[in-house]
Amino acid sequence: MAARISRAQLQGATVTYRVDWVLGTDLLHGQCRCGAERESEDPIELWQWLTGHPVGHDEREAPRRADPRSLVGVRAD
């Protein structure tokens, strides 16, 4: 019998984004490599938020400053 577990993650793969389906709920829990987390019931919305890094990933300061839309004149509010 093969002696080793074969998952590539043990061979140096790195996780950029992780989404856990929270046990016993309909909630998805997303985590970005930067440490930002978010819960959502919609996988499409959650991937948009995760892959939009860093937009909205630092609640204190990032969202508006980093949002490229603000650079082309779309009002953020």
Added chain:
Amino acid sequence: MRTDFPRDQWYVAAYGGEVSRRLLARKICGEAIVFYRTSSGEPVALADRCVHRQYRLSASALDGDLLVCGYHGFTYDSEGTCVQVPGQRRVPRTARVKKYPVVEQDSFIWVWIGDDDAADPKDIPRAPWLASNEWTTVCGMEPLAARYGLLVDNLLDLSHETYLHGGYIGTPEVAQTPITTEVDEEHGIVFVSRHMEDVACPTFYAKSTGIEGRIDRWQDIEYRPPCLYLLHSRVAPVGVQPGADGDDSGAFHVEVVYAITPETETSTHDFWAVARDFARDDESVSAFLAENNRTVVLQDVTALNLLETVIATEPPGYQELSINIDTGGLAARRMLAAQIAAGDTTRAPATATV
């Protein structure tokens, strides 16, 4: 849904055993290719169209390592260079057919679709079990009359097992176990993991492994877009864990491998293989796994062929609904979209959503 495929990528074109001294015709990503082996055993892939009058070279004949067109006798070497034309001594300088980069690895013949300068065999993802002496493998290939993206969706969401494959591989737990999805953007991998703990042992596993009582059953999907899909399946007595160093000799493993190769925009080569590290010499286990997996693949083929007819006739912009079970499939679609944008030099690379 975009039906394009990523270019500048390696795709599985065939099993090594399919490529021989007989000419094999196969379309990969819309490109007609003829495969054969030279007398020294090297696999060769050439464009399947004579430069003269476009005859299928696959309907021609080998003369040693030379391919002689069955229509007028244009003769090509294994580099695709025309070395002889009928009735005249001068061979036109432009008389050559495209030679595709090919690599034989892990029992597959991989072919590079895209710009030859970018082809690096080191980029080919591995499925080492298939050609290993320590594993026993059964395999097959089914033609799918559906776009490859539908097979990607299908394989990334195993919760369909309960419904489409009930009684074969589906068990109630499969639809009721939480799922973790991870994306490795640097290496281009989507992981979808489901670890069922303390569940009943399906009769097949009890018989072939000798496990008595309940089991932990892990299913770890590792998808390396666009072509290679691995399902690491692990069965162990409840509570038996792999060691911190990766040692997992207390468990039984099945490595399910799919190669998802577009044939055309709306058809796909569905390669499947099942390797195991237990009951390795037991022919009845091989027969069961081959029959069972082929049945499961054909159930998917039937469903996806039907789905293709629905999608092909629907008005543009039709919306579908995604729920939690689709998390992995959505991650795969994003990665494929990025690959399509990266390999597409004729269009602005702004179509990807990643």
